[in-house]
Amino acid sequence: MSSFAGRMKEYPTISLDRFDRENLHAQAYFLSHCHKDHMKGLKGPLLKRKLQFSRTVRLYCSFVTKELLLNNPKYAFWEEYTVPLELESPTQISLVDEASGEKQEIVVTLLPAGHCPGSVMFLFEGCHGNVLYTGDFRLAVGDASRMEQLHSGSRVKDIQSVYLDSTFYDPRFYQIPSREVCLRGIAELIGNWISQSRYHVVWLNCKAAYGYEYLFTNLGEEFSTQVHVNSLNMFKKMPEILSYVTTDRRCQIHACRHPKDEEFLQGNRLPCGSTAADGTPLRIISIKPSTMWFGERTKKTNVVIKTGASSYRACFSFHSSYSEIKDFLSYLQPVNILPSVVPIGRSLTEVTHIRKRSDETMFIYKPLGVLKRSRVQRPSNNSESDNELFEGLDLVPPRKKISMNQELTERVAPPVAGEEPQVASDMQPVGLNFMDCTESNGEEEDDNEEEEGQGDTVKNKGPKWEDFFTPEVLSDSQNSQSQSCCSVRSTSPSRATGSQTPELFSEEEETPDNNKGFSLSLSASNHSSQNLDSHLDDTLILHQDQNQTSDGVTLQSEQEQLSASQTSSDFDIPSTPESKAPQTADLLHLYRNCNKSLLSTKRSLLVNT
């Protein structure tokens, strides 16, 4: 959960992802994505009032985020104060002190963050240097090197500070299987199940938050079907998602939710209450997407684990792993790093300690005149196991897209052999200062009380927070600011109209209990641990490389091509009663902007806009 207080020290008159307290006085607001923990204060009456009296204060976000925001009536009043910005398109914004009339110009660029639909990072360039606010992100190793706007010519831009999603910035989360790998595992489980009969159905136990959509689109594509969800309303202007979701309950993959969905499952009903039309009992398995991680030296194992007679956990992460974050930071080489998440099991007090340590070492000598590394393309998948997994990928046609509606494009030349060192597994981020940018209570500011050893807050074993947040200075760090040359457009407050299509959710039929006879050759277990290479035999049901031949060629390419050649229009499926699917004519305003960057890549990057 983000504990970022909302402001960056370089540009304190703007607020990001926090809208309460001091942030009420901001001259501009930025919302990185539509998750509640980044929207604190956003529906506050105080803020609403302020907007009504302001001529210049606006909220800036991506088009998709604006759409999702306004979809919630509680935030509808933002309509006229929200300015959506295109991705990767530097935009100049005037920060105006409305009392004095003073003006400051800043250039902001939205970069895809891969966290959930609409999620972006904000790159700010102005008189106090370049700063990158990441929001929450899931980027793969090498993704930063493919972001044009992080570069100036052939060089990486100088970044003064990175305000970092540090959710998994801890070596314990060294590796999280890539989205591609996780998807393969999930798709295989689902494929094996739903192919048995039309009564074999899958329930994806997803939380009430944006971010699972790429799962729906890819599974929909893979199995030439749609996924049942509670509502389509939020996606009405997003055809690339919309075509893979439905409110028709008669499909085999469900991601519908109900407050008592677990009870429903016990009674062999889906959360939508549906059962087969002819009364035949459904055969339901549930799959719960959840984060799985593996240590540095842990041999990566399976991405799907059986947790019960008909329940599974499948690897899924909204956030970058330690090694992905490390790669990101190593590439950007910012002068400062400000974690926006208090690490798991750590207290604010500990973070405060870190700040003190950082402050002490902030001004130690750094060699001058060292150029930043020149821009080098790196492979997008460079972890050992991913390499194993995708061995032979070149031999098969490009996989179908995994991203929802935006993808990073590989813009640069293929990797230059031997030129770019991989981040050594035991290497710490280099040349970086870690500081605190999180909010703190007065009480917790008191860092006299040591939490040595027995502290309640340190529940987890493993390396200490300080161990990997100790600032280190290496020879190639930089501390100069260079002027970035970028073409800039000015903002023109625009409005997207958003008609709302009410969506109703209907009930409900009974199905008798019948959930035996799972026919895959799997065994059940309640084993819930991980990182235990040797103890997983009874729990693991799928191997990551299971769909590869000995040649390393991925199977199913024919089937995929077949699937890909079909469209959702092949399915004439009635909607949930009283629901209304948005018309395609309604759409697109949005996607005109997004789609231009939608070029297919062999290794698509799962950047969900």
Add this chain to the structure above:
DNA sequence: GCGATCAGCT
């Protein structure tokens, strides 16, 4: 009655 906060749950 409303919002903020927290515990509990998933």
Add this chain to the structure above:
DNA sequence: CACAGCTGATCGC
């Protein structure tokens, strides 16, 4: 394991 967010209890205004 954690995430993101809901529900319900409690408190203060």
